[in-house]
Amino acid sequence: MNRNEQLFNRAKAIIPGGVNSPVRAFGSVGGIPRFIKKAEGAYVWDENDLRYIDYVGSWGPAIVGHAHPEVIEAVREAALGGLSFGAPTEAEIVIAEEIAKIMPGVEQLRLVSSGTEATMSAIRLARGFTGRDKIIKFEGCYHGHSDSLLVKAGSGLLTFGNPSSAGVPADFTKHTLVLSYNDVTQLEETFAQIGAEIACVILEPFAGNMNLVRPSEAFITALRTLTEQHGAVLIYDEVMTGFRVALGGAQSLHGITPDLTTMGKVIGGGMPLAAFGGRADIMACISPLGGVYQAGTLSGNPVAVAAGLKTLEIIQRPGFYEQLSERTGQLLAGFNAAAADAGITFSSDSIGGMFGLYFAAQPPQSYADMTRSDTDAFKRFFHGMLNRGVAFGPSAYEACFMSAAHTPELIEETVAVARDVFADMAA
Numbered sequence: 027m028n029r030n031e032q033l034f035n036r037a038k039a040i041i042p043g044g045v046n047s048p049v050r051a052f053g054s055v056g057g058i059p060r061f062i063k064k065a066e067g068a069y070v071w072d073e074n075d076l077r078y079i080d081y082v083g084s085w086g087p088a089i090v091g092h093a094h095p096e097v098i099e100a101v102r103e104a105a106l107g108g109l110s111f112g113a114p115t116e117a118e119i120v121i122a123e124e125i126a127k128i129m130p131g132v133e134q135l136r137l138v139s140s141g142t143e144a145t146m147s148a149i150r151l152a153r154g155f156t157g158r159d160k161i162i163k164f165e166g167c168y169h170g171h172s173d174s175l176l177v178k179a180g181s182g183l184l185t186f187g188n189p190s191s192a193g194v195p196a197d198f199t200k201h202t203l204v205l206s207y208n209d210v211t212q213l214e215e216t217f218a219q220i221g222a223e224i225a226c227v228i229l230e231p232f233a234g235n236m237n238l239v240r241p242s243e244a245f246i247t248a249l250r251t252l253t254e255q256h257g258a259v260l261i262y263d264e265v266m267t268g269f270r271v272a273l274g275g276a277q278s279l280h281g282i283t284p285d286l287t288t289m290g291k292v293i294g295g296g297m298p299l300a301a302f303g304g305r306a307d308i309m310a311c312i313s314p315l316g317g318v319y320q321a322g323t324l325s326g327n328p329v330a331v332a333a334g335l336k337t338l339e340i341i342q343r344p345g346f347y348e349q350l351s352e353r354t355g356q357l358l359a360g361f362n363a364a365a366a367d368a369g370i371t372f373s374s375d376s377i378g379g380m381f382g383l384y385f386a387a388q389p390p391q392s393y394a395d396m397t398r399s400d401t402d403a404f405k406r407f408f409h410g411m412l413n414r415g416v417a418f419g420p421s422a423y424e425a426c427f428m429s430a431a432h433t434p435e436l437i438e439e440t441v442a443v444a445r446d447v448f449a450d451m452a453a
């Protein structure tokens with residue numbers, strides 16, 4: 027038995043499913059998860075001492091590459107000064123000023139420790155600010171695991187959502203309406219009927235949790251116009267897209283200013299750090315200024331802030347995003363050509379350092395589209411790549427991530443591996 031398998035068995039005896047977050051268990055692709063023992067640059071190593079070119083990047087944070095020497099040094103220095111104080115620090119102000127400078131829609135912000143906290147707090151804030159209860163989310167978008175967001179669509183338009191997890195009372199999700207991504211007509215009809223009751227609309231401005239799905243321009247425009255008209259708060263959940271699709275996130279590419287923005291992943295550079303922020307008049311409703319309660323023992327943790335600040339410095343160096351996009355483009359051009367040569371139905375899409383691989387003729391435009399892609403083909407691709415030393419997220423519904431440490435040579439190597447895998451799949 028290899029070491030990954032041994033560890034997985036040992037883990038399952040003490041940690042439910044053997045993992046601390048479900049997708050890590052390889053449930054949708056089958057097989058044994060790789061237990062990672064170290065990471066550096068574009069590589070991760072598993073407990074069998076096998077090396078993988080990594081396109082998971084810790085699900086997004088590792089944009090400058092794993093264990094970047096400057097980030098590690100910043101973390102070391104911060105750690106020497108103490109791990110947590112539960113009191114304000116100057117570094118928190120510096121990172122908040124930096125984020126506000128980068129993110130067009132952020133005038134003020136609060137630091138938290140996970141994306142889940144950021145979205146949960148933003149929604150509470152939107153409800154407190156508007157004095158309304160109802161919220162709109164979109165099918166296939168993930169905003170963390172707080173109760174009112176673990177919702178699947180009801181049976182028809184204007185039926186409110188049902189819990190998508192056991193343990194969530196239906197009462198907690200009865201104010202959450204689940205609509206289809208990119209469906210402008212449905213959005214217009216909903217606002218026409220109950221616009222005055224809607225506290226907020228939350229969306230992934232490029233969806234990354236149903237694989238990568240782009241919003242149409244009409245959808246984005248309608249979202250901003252309708253929320254403005256009806257006094258609802260527009261929340262861009264940029265936990266994944268922030269500092270990833272472009273420095274200023276999806277909002278800088280859409281040319282849209284949301285009322286609130288949630289951030290995570292890249293801003294912590296691999297440490298537990300996230301944030302929510304936006305219009306100063308809305309942020310003023312948070313305790314201790316206003317009546318919306320929100321708090322955290324480790325919020326603004328000095329070690330996490332140090333990692334985040336150094337990461338934000340590196341990604342603002344000249345040419346960072348141009349190079350990242352170029353590398354993503356190189357990888358996808360290689361994959362597209364290799365799949366076409368093998369006669370495999372395949373398509374791909376990317377925005378900056380985030381990309382999607384689809385076993386479908388066209389990139390999907392909604393969750394329903396995505397369910398029609400060939401998940402068996404994905405499984406064969408995933409294991410073929412992994413067995414040859416290239417790691418992607420273990421689900422057809424995940425986006426993939428490029429880093430600055432992925433050199434053109436490593437990308438060529440990845441494409442050559444994909445060529446073999448596609449040929450195997452076609453045989």
Ligand code: PMP
Binds near residue numbers: 085141169
């Ligand atoms: N929002 C989005 C868009 C995400 O992708 C995620 C995590 N993948 C979250 C929120 C939740 O973040 P966390 O896992 O840090 O709680």
